[in-house]
Amino acid sequence: MPPTSNSPGTIIVQTAERFLYVVQPNGRAIRYGIGVGREGFQWQGLLHITRKQEWPDWTPPPEMIERQPYLPRFMAGGPGNPMGARALYLGTTVYRIHGTNQPRTIGSAVSSGCFRLVNGDVIDLYDRIPVGTKVIVRQKPEL
Secondary structure: OOOOOOOOOOEEEEOOOOEEEEEOHHHOEEEEEOEEEOOOOOOOEEEEEEEEEEOOOEOOOHHHHHHOOOOOOOEOOOOOOOOOOEEEEEOOOOOEEEOOOOHHHOOOEEEOOOEEOOHHHHHHHHHHOOOOOEEEEEOOOOO
């Protein structure tokens, strides 16, 4: 990640690179590999973490059910849940930074707009990040 003027603790998601960074002091960052939204489900913006959940339940939103009617309407949290071990909720959107029970999808563009990390990484991130943390989602790297 190039040098940034963002405060330590800020999350920067670089979707084109498939990495999520947590800004650290002295111009450093912690980098996590992520899975991102597939074509047509990519977005960018500035949000904040509004809620955190361990082993979150999953209720696919109606628009996802419309596209994929075979999905369950509800899935309790646990190791088989596609939300993985932790979730950090982004603003008032349906998007989250969450774990995954499909680690092979990290580095791919396969989600409906959420950002996924392997469970070990999302647990580490969850423990570092408080509610209220600023999240910057970028489609293209800054020059």
